[in-house]
Amino acid sequence: MFRNVKRGVAVVAVNAVIAVLLQGVASAATPTVPTGLTATPGNKSVVLSWTASSNVPTDYIIQWSPDAFVSTTHRFFDGVSTATTATVTGLTNGTSYSFRVKGYNGDGTSDATAATAATPYSNHTPNDLAVFDACPASLVPAAGFTDHTSVDIDCVKYYGITKGTTATTYSPVDFVTRWQMALFLTRMAVPAGATLGTGADQGFTDIVGKSTEIQTAINQIKQLGITVGKTATTFAPDDYVTREEMALFISRLLKAVQVGPGGNWEYVSGNSGATEIKSIDTDHNYTDLGTVSLVETQTAIKSLWNLGVTEVTSATLYSPNVNISRLNMAQMMANALDHTNARPAGINIQGSTYSGTGSLEVTVSVTHRTAGFLPVVGSLVDSFKYQHVTTAGYSRFSADGSCAQTVASTVGLTRCYIDATDRATDAYGNIATFVEVVQSATYDLWAWTAASGTVYDDDIHGTDVSKITVISV
Numbered sequence: 001m002f003r004n005v006k007r008g009v010a011v012v013a014v015n016a017v018i019a020v021l022l023q024g025v026a027s028a029a030t031p032t033v034p035t036g037l038t039a040t041p042g043n044k045s046v047v048l049s050w051t052a053s054s055n056v057p058t059d060y061i062i063q064w065s066p067d068a069f070v071s072t073t074h075r076f077f078d079g080v081s082t083a084t085t086a087t088v089t090g091l092t093n094g095t096s097y098s099f100r101v102k103g104y105n106g107d108g109t110s111d112a113t114a115a116t117a118a119t120p121y122s123n124h125t126p127n128d129l130a131v132f133d134a135c136p137a138s139l140v141p142a143a144g145f146t147d148h149t150s151v152d153i154d155c156v157k158y159y160g161i162t163k164g165t166t167a168t169t170y171s172p173v174d175f176v177t178r179w180q181m182a183l184f185l186t187r188m189a190v191p192a193g194a195t196l197g198t199g200a201d202q203g204f205t206d207i208v209g210k211s212t213e214i215q216t217a218i219n220q221i222k223q224l225g226i227t228v229g230k231t232a233t234t235f236a237p238d239d240y241v242t243r244e245e246m247a248l249f250i251s252r253l254l255k256a257v258q259v260g261p262g263g264n265w266e267y268v269s270g271n272s273g274a275t276e277i278k279s280i281d282t283d284h285n286y287t288d289l290g291t292v293s294l295v296e297t298q299t300a301i302k303s304l305w306n307l308g309v310t311e312v313t314s315a316t317l318y319s320p321n322v323n324i325s326r327l328n329m330a331q332m333m334a335n336a337l338d339h340t341n342a343r344p345a346g347i348n349i350q351g352s353t354y355s356g357t358g359s360l361e362v363t364v365s366v367t368h369r370t371a372g373f374l375p376v377v378g379s380l381v382d383s384f385k386y387q388h389v390t391t392a393g394y395s396r397f398s399a400d401g402s403c404a405q406t407v408a409s410t411v412g413l414t415r416c417y418i419d420a421t422d423r424a425t426d427a428y429g430n431i432a433t434f435v436e437v438v439q440s441a442t443y444d445l446w447a448w449t450a451a452s453g454t455v456y457d458d459d460i461h462g463t464d465v466s467k468i469t470v471i472s473v
Helices: 002-029 151-158 178-192 212-223 243-256 295-307 326-337
Strands: 035-042 045-051 059-065 074-076 085-088 097-105 116-118 265-267 275-277 346-351 359-369 380-387 407-411 430-439 442-449 466-472
Touching: 035 097, 035 116, 045 059, 045 097, 059 085, 151 326, 178 212, 178 243, 178 326, 243 275, 243 295, 243 326, 295 326, 346 442, 346 466, 359 380, 359 442, 359 466, 407 430, 430 442, 430 466
Parallel strands: none
Antiparallel strands: 035 045, 045 085, 059 074, 059 097, 097 116, 265 275, 346 359, 359 430, 380 407, 380 442, 442 466
16 A cells, blocks of 8 residues: 555655646747837728747737727637738728737747837828929929028029029028018019919908019919908918918919929819819828818818828828918929929920830920020920931031931921921920830930021020930949
């Protein structure tokens, strides 16, 4: 009996040791906590990514919550997978969600990662972008202001829209007053293709203390329909311009000016008749337009977003009630100019694209403007091209400046020669766009103008010619 007792004690002891050992093995085989969880929001979805657990998980448990796991936890069922990324779908745009991940296998489930939050949003892209630029980077010089690096500020300075707060400063973070905005808008309107009114008194009684230039500008934007005033008799010239007001100003200005080459236009109403610069698409990514009470303002913001005018195109907030900065004003104005008839001084050639693969169809625009950015009407424009080659003896121009043998005409019958077969600029200073096909080559395209019967000489005309390079690989 004594031996049996000892044997029983020994069995119990062995079983206890085995149990401890087995418990240790199971614990060691349970997946470790995944690390590095990130959450990237998308349209009604969030893409999760993490670093794999150790101890060979056979699945990952994905959890999400709309209240940071305070009282609500949902599991996203994506099947059994050991992938370290997953797209959680079926979410609501504009709602913040928290996410966490656990590793799982037959031995157990790890603790959850730290929660990571993300807010899904609409990821539409603008539908009606301008094709060409009012301010090509190669032509618009630096404004000379030392307190910014924005090409959009360079653009509005180039067109005389701004003069800066001093000769060397622009003050990009300052807010814009309504009287300043009136000056900016009238200076923008002329190169954009509008005709300003006389500036006669429009009944605003609170602008009498301002300069004649300011009063005229305020009255002119009333005449153009860009403003209706704060009331019928007040303009509130010293108030700051909000982003909501900025959208209205730019939207109304675009409807009052001439659409330019590659700009987007729609019928004012219906499917025929008068047209104006706007977008009728209603897609956008903003989640805060519910704070805007005026239907006109909501429509304006959506239109400008689709035109690519709003400088926060990829963001989810427009912030309509925030005062607009001078930098953001310049960005929106420069973007808006692309849709208008504003183009650089002189002869200018642009392409819809400058590089690509395979057979590349390039829509080409040529414009002619005075030094004051007004249309030059009736200019005969010759355009020609040169394919880059390595053959000895081939060149763009001969030693005497004349076009060499590899130059071909793009419009008109005779290359490098102004004659009646060349296209003339229309009433808006533009020739009709045309298409050039570039395939697996590099081409230079030129545009120039002169009196009928003139032969191109690069030594003479090279300073006034406009050129682009298109590359297809």
